[in-house]
Amino acid sequence: MFWTVTLSLLEGTAAAAELFFLTLIFALPLGLVVSFGSMSKWAPFARMKANIPAWLRTFRPVSLVVRTVVWVFRGTPLMLQLLIIYYGPGLLWNNNVWGSGTGGRMFAAVVAFILNYACYFSEIYRGGIESVPRGQYEAGLVLGMTRRQIFFRVTLLQMIKRIVPPMSNEIITLVKDTSLARIIAVTEIIKVGENFMRKGMIWPLFYTGVFYLVFVGVLTLLFGWIEKKLDYFK
Amino acid sequence: MAVLEVQHLEKRFGATRVLEDIGFSLEKGRALAILGSSGSGKTTLLRCLNFLETPNGGRILVNGNCIFDAADPATQRENEVRKKRLHFGMVFQAFHLFPQYTALENVTLAATLLAQERGASRDELAAIRDEGLELLRTMGLADRAQHYPHQLSGGQQQRVAIARALSLKPDILCFDEPTSALDPELTGEVLRVIRSLAERETTMIIVTHEMAFARDVADEAIFMDGGRIVEQGAARQVIEDPQNERTRRFLARYAAGGSD
Numbered sequence: 168m169f170w171t172v173t174l175s176l177l178e179g180t181a182a183a184a185e186l187f188f189l190t191l192i193f194a195l196p197l198g199l200v201v202s203f204g205s206m207s208k209w210a211p212f213a214r215m216k217a218n219i220p221a222w223l224r225t226f227r228p229v230s231l232v233v234r235t236v237v238w239v240f241r242g243t244p245l246m247l248q249l250l251i252i253y254y255g256p257g258l259l260w261n262n263n264v265w266g267s268g269t270g271g272r273m274f275a276a277v278v279a280f281i282l283n284y285a286c287y288f289s290e291i292y293r294g295g296i297e298s299v300p301r302g303q304y305e306a307g308l309v310l311g312m313t314r315r316q317i318f319f320r321v322t323l324l325q326m327i328k329r330i331v332p333p334m335s336n337e338i339i340t341l342v343k344d345t346s347l348a349r350i351i352a353v354t355e356i357i358k359v360g361e362n363f364m365r366k367g368m369i370w371p372l373f374y375t376g377v378f379y380l381v382f383v384g385v386l387t388l389l390f391g392w393i394e395k396k397l398d399y400f401k
Numbered sequence: 402m403a404v405l406e407v408q409h410l411e412k413r414f415g416a417t418r419v420l421e422d423i424g425f426s427l428e429k430g431r432a433l434a435i436l437g438s439s440g441s442g443k444t445t446l447l448r449c450l451n452f453l454e455t456p457n458g459g460r461i462l463v464n465g466n467c468i469f470d471a472a473d474p475a476t477q478r479e480n481e482v483r484k485k486r487l488h489f490g491m492v493f494q495a496f497h498l499f500p501q502y503t504a505l506e507n508v509t510l511a512a513t514l515l516a517q518e519r520g521a522s523r524d525e526l527a528a529i530r531d532e533g534l535e536l537l538r539t540m541g542l543a544d545r546a547q548h549y550p551h552q553l554s555g556g557q558q559q560r561v562a563i564a565r566a567l568s569l570k571p572d573i574l575c576f577d578e579p580t581s582a583l584d585p586e587l588t589g590e591v592l593r594v595i596r597s598l599a600e601r602e603t604t605m606i607i608v609t610h611e612m613a614f615a616r617d618v619a620d621e622a623i624f625m626d627g628g629r630i631v632e633q634g635a636a637r638q639v640i641e642d643p644q645n646e647r648t649r650r651f652l653a654r655y656a657a658g659g660s661d
């Protein structure tokens with residue numbers, strides 16, 4: 168019995184890991200794009216000659232739209248987002264864009280997770296970028312460096328160093344959040360444990376915890392190693 | 402001919418006029434001290450010269466060429482501004498060293514990037530490294546080349562910053578209160594370095610509150626108040642025998658040991 172349960176839980180782990188890694192691969196870069204959007208200073212009316220109200224001069228449309236989207240994704244439960252993203256198209260337009268079966272459910276879950284986590288990551292990036300003193304940028308400028316060179320050669324590593332601790336928190340939360348995908352019937356770890364519980368076995372449910380602990384344990388070691396690597400400067 | 406000539410420079414932040422009708426010129430190999438109480442516009446002036454701020458009026462000429470003219474947007478294109486910045490070196494009050502690079506890497510980074518852009522050879526890159534080491538040696542930091550900024554004292558960090566500012570061989574080196582962020586016992590080593598640069602005829606503009614130092618090291622001095630130049634002349638004369646009432650009051654406060 169133990170091996171049957173272990174094998175089933177490993178299958179659940181594979182699904183959870185798939186969701187986890189796909190989310191990371193897409194949400195990490197997307198989050199950076201989102202953070203640039205929320206920091207956008209583009210203000211189309213700033214230099215207008217006409218007599219317009221002051222608030223319109225400081226109106227930054229890109230930043231406003233992006234910040235609103237981030238607010239919605241961070242301000243509502245991921246579980247709700249999963250339900251709406253998976254069932255929404257079918258119920259609203261009678262068109263299940265996700266395709267049928269396991270693949271379709273995983274696809275929808277991955278999309279929901281990427282959107283949600285990109286928003287969380289974007290705020291971490293923003294904090295990281297804004298915490299690098301402006302003097303670093305100016306020191307680069309007076310040395311004739313381009314914006315691009317300053318970003319990649321000066322700012323980026325300082326930013327990474329600052330975001331590793333909050334990022335590792337968020338990524339560990341992601342490991343556990345994968346269990347939410349069972350709301351749209353993705354068979355991840357907890358779902359497997361639940362199935363055994365329905366057959367009257369409680370211990371597999373406790374056993375699921377071990378899989379998360381191992382997963383998170385490995386990540387903790389990895390992040391500890393990265394922090395150490397970046398310890399050489401302050 | 403003057404290396405630097407500034408004509409009718411003007412800078413506003415919104416409705417506040419921070420620089421008004423600033424004009425002076427500087428001969429090659431000379432050092433100019435800029436004096437004035439806090440808020441008089443000294444930092445803004447240096448920032449305008451380094452294209453960190455865009456003046457609202459006036460012209461800046463280097464070696465007789467107009468590199469900035471507020472009335473001519475063609476002189477303000479981002480691409481060219483980048484090259485024009487290289488006429489000036491800048492040493493900030495707070496050093497602004499790059500923390501993830503060693504002292505040597507701080508000094509060689511910009512030169513290395515420029516060299517790579519024009520596809521420099523291995524030998525050229527090695528030469529940049531040697532020049533960086535030589536610069537650190539003249540700053541008395543030969544044994545600190547491989548140290549990271551956080552492993553250096555404030556005085557050492559500022560000397561690395563001076564070496565970094567010199568690495569691209571600017572025509573004019575600007576200092577913005579280079580010792581103001583330092584503990585008193587560390588100002589001496591930085592002032593000594595600047596003094597030795599003056600002895601080697603480096604063209605410099607030094608914003609400082611160290612009056613004795615300015616008097617001894619600078620050739621000329623400008624006293625600023627409220628964004629205007631109220632007195633300019635030979636450094637010794639401006640500091641020891643000021644003609645303007647405001648300059649006198651300002652210097653009297655320093656002589657009495659006060660600060661702004």
Ligand SMILES: Nc1ncnc2c1ncn2[C@@H]1O[C@H](COP(=O)(O)OP(=O)(O)O)[C@@H](O)[C@H]1O
Pocket residue numbers: 414417419437438439440441442443444445446
């Ligand atoms: N970015 C800015 N925006 C608005 N006001 C500024 C800015 N930078 C400087 N100022 C103002 O300009 C004046 C001169 O400042 P600054 O050049 O730093 O003087 P100093 O270096 O002589 O102390 C001050 O009144 C300061 O408040």
Ligand SMILES: [Mg+2]
Pocket residue numbers: 443444445578
């Ligand atoms: Mg200042």
